[in-house]
Amino acid sequence: MITGKTGVFGIIGDPVEHSLSPLMHNVAFKKLGLDNVYVPFHVKKSDLQSALMGAESMGVKGLNVTIPHKTAVIKYLDAVDPAAELIGAVNTIKFDENGSEGYNTDGMGAVKAIEEVTSVKNKKVVILGAGGAARAVSFQILLEGAGSVSIANRTPDKAVKLRKDLREKLGADAKALDLGFDLEEELENADILVNTTPIGMYPNVNQKPLVTEDMMHAGLVVNDVVYNPLKTGLLKEAEKAGAEGISGAKMLVYQGVEAFKIWTGIEPPADIFEDALMEELKKL
Ligand SMILES: NC(=O)c1ccc[n+]([C@@H]2O[C@H](COP(=O)([O-])OP(=O)(O)OC[C@H]3O[C@@H](n4cnc5c(N)ncnc54)[C@H](OP(=O)(O)O)[C@@H]3O)[C@@H](O)[C@H]2O)c1
Known part of the structure; x- marks a missing residue:
């Protein structure tokens, strides 16, 4: 049940509707009893900066970033983790009292x-x-x-x-x-x-x-x-x-697990992500 206290997380991309991240993170939030929700946001290139400012202003706690924003997003962040800086791309953003910090968990x-x-x-x-x-x-x-x-x-x-x-x-x-x-x-x-x-x-x-x-x-x-x-x-x-x-499914699972850890400080069992993903992939 979403309440006024529910923490909001999500993914920005264009397109974004194919993403399997909402499924994996929502199942993990539920299984671990965390009052959080993860939603897809369709963000066009021209709206990237305003989307990030809006997310921060509205108290969104974390975002994944997918194609085509992984490189472009860097210039709008307050800080970037050294490995993501070297790679030149960010797929995970954490928002907290210090502002926004980008990471790369791929x-x-x-x-x-x-x-x-x-x-x-x-x-x-x-x-x-x-x-x-x-x-x-x-x-x-x-x-x-x-x-x-x-x-x-x-x-x-x-x-x-x-x-x-x-x-x-x-x-x-x-x-x-x-x-x-x-x-x-x-x-x-x-x-x-x-x-x-x-x-x-x-x-x-x-x-x-x-x-x-x-x-x-x-x-x-x-x-x-x-x-x-x-x-x-x-x-x-x-x-x-x-x-x-x-299989690349393992990479998908672990990039999600690492993002989850960055946002919540909790290491979720990888099985939770993997079981949710496998069930969905079997349907595709
Ligand atoms: N499992 C996961 O968690 C995960 C995470 C991230 C990405 N991915 C997958 O990784 C793949 C690549 O993503 P990306 O962001 O790196 O894409 P990208 O930046 O567009 O790079 C694609 C690379 O593949 C090469 N390529 C594409 N088609 C080719 C072909 N027909 N023959 C030979 N080389 C070809 C390109 O070569 P040129 O330089 O010659 O164009 C380029 O080096 C995608 O399928 C994506 O879904 C999976």
Whole structure:
């Protein structure tokens, strides 16, 4: 029951109606007995600043931020967490008496998902894609102790730009690769592969993955950030090669868990988020 005391949280994006975050957070608030509600807000680019000012004025306690606002939102915040500053994107905002502070839990979500299976410490990581998700995952995995990151992207200039940022901002061992021989060679002794491209995402479930069975090996851990379908073409190829696959649903769960922690100070059991998400994904 919503009362005058209910804490309001939400997500801003354009579009926003597809988001599964309201479901996960509302189930978690209810299960943990917290008097909070989480709502989707459809905010257009031109309304971003006024939406944030309005949210703060109306006492909204926290927001998730999704496409296309993750980078643009930074200039309107009072403070930005160092990792989000490095990544250059914010997906979580906390409002309190000190104003607004931005965080990025996408990278944390991916790292937590991978760490359910293997430690990232000193590992050789290959990342497919060089967009927003690639930035979040590559910075965060290096901050958590990965040994090296190699970026393979369709548009080489973007991989080179990300490599430059990783080297300059973190002093990291980073490489840029093409999607052909470079990638194949790099995967021979890689420990972790993360796909951050939308390839294989519903409805394009039969799109050929960038990496196929012959390029993978047993012992490789493969994380696809795509969560619909749960078993993408890439994860099917990984299975055939004896590699261990992780669905993007895990990243989605953990980015939500981390945002929840930032807002409430409470670490919610990940199972609450995961069960709610799985039930919904089965319907899609
Ligand atoms: N599971 C989660 O919690 C979670 C969280 C965040 C994002 N995601 C997912 O991550 C994906 C990427 O999001 P983003 O924000 O990083 O997008 P983005 O900034 O637009 O980047 C997309 C990347 O994918 C590459 N790409 C797209 N289509 C391709 C194709 N047909 N062949 C080769 N490369 C292709 C692009 O290459 P170019 O540079 O050449 O264009 C670019 O590097 C989306 O599917 C999103 O839903 C999942």
